[in-house]
Amino acid sequence: MTATQDVNSGATPEVARGAAAGRAADCPFITTKLAKSFGDKQVLCGVDLRIEPGEVLGLLGQNGSGKSTLIKCALGLLRPTAGQARIFGDDAWDLSAETKARIGYVPQEVASYPWMRVRQVIAYHAAFYPGWNHKLVAELCDRWRLPLEERVGPLSVGQLQALGIVLALGPEPELLVLDEPVASLDPAARRQFLRTLLEIIEDPRRAVLFSTHITSDLERVAGQVAILRDGELVYSGEQDALKERVKRLRITAQQPLPQAFAVPGAVRYDIDGPAAAVTVDGYTPELAQELRRVWDAEVEVDDLNLEEIFVDMHT
């Protein structure tokens, strides 16, 4: 595990010492019926998720839907109540040092050593990783104008977040897990980050789990999308397939639409007399044809972007 946190103890990245190359290339990330409760509050309800090498999975969900809890259970930072998470074949609660060394994790709140200078923190982390990419780290520090000679303690939240990303990317991890990594970055730094991420995922061995509320970012980088609602996955699959499946139908009938007007798979209705805008989950061209026939209506089909899909699925 890279650097900003040791997944099991919250201690130094010593766990990465002795990182071994050449382990069997197991699936980077699998959860099976993963469940987590805090007291009597169930936060995750049987989540099945899988990320293959070369995939970027964007994790979406409203505040409190369980994204961070899912990530922490999958990385062995929280113990699941039921089900299982495996990282490169290891049980998440019992990750080997070799497996931890293959993971880069940027938590929602980056913690580091406040008394050290930025340059020292980077050198400290680099010392644990034989494959540390000094050139990449220097480039990233430059791009994000990280103040190498300043102490970590007084860094701004955004600077600390950028440092967390640098530390996670330094060892060139095969699994990169980012829990809202850009929330505090300014627009220029965010753009730089996305550029960096796009460069990183050119390597087909890498898998990325990227949780964010900024859907336009996910739209650019995530081939796979998972949507959590109240601890349950309501979608997991290709972003393109989601966009094929969820459409907005603009319906114009000859007469005001009756009370009984209903569309199979509708997740949102806006009805105004003879006109309706209906978002459906499970669109097919046959559905549009059927609506034209049954309601004697014109039906136009609009594509939605990821943000519109997310919002409509949560109203």
Ligand SMILES: Nc1ncnc2c1ncn2[C@@H]1O[C@H](COP(=O)(O)OP(=O)(O)OP(=O)(O)O)[C@@H](O)[C@H]1O
């Ligand atoms: N240690 C804990 N003890 C009790 N409840 C917790 C704990 N950690 C998380 N929760 C609860 O679990 C729920 C899910 O929290 P989580 O942080 O996973 O959500 P999230 O989807 O990451 O939210 P956000 O988008 O706001 O970061 C919340 O209701 C939260 O209060």
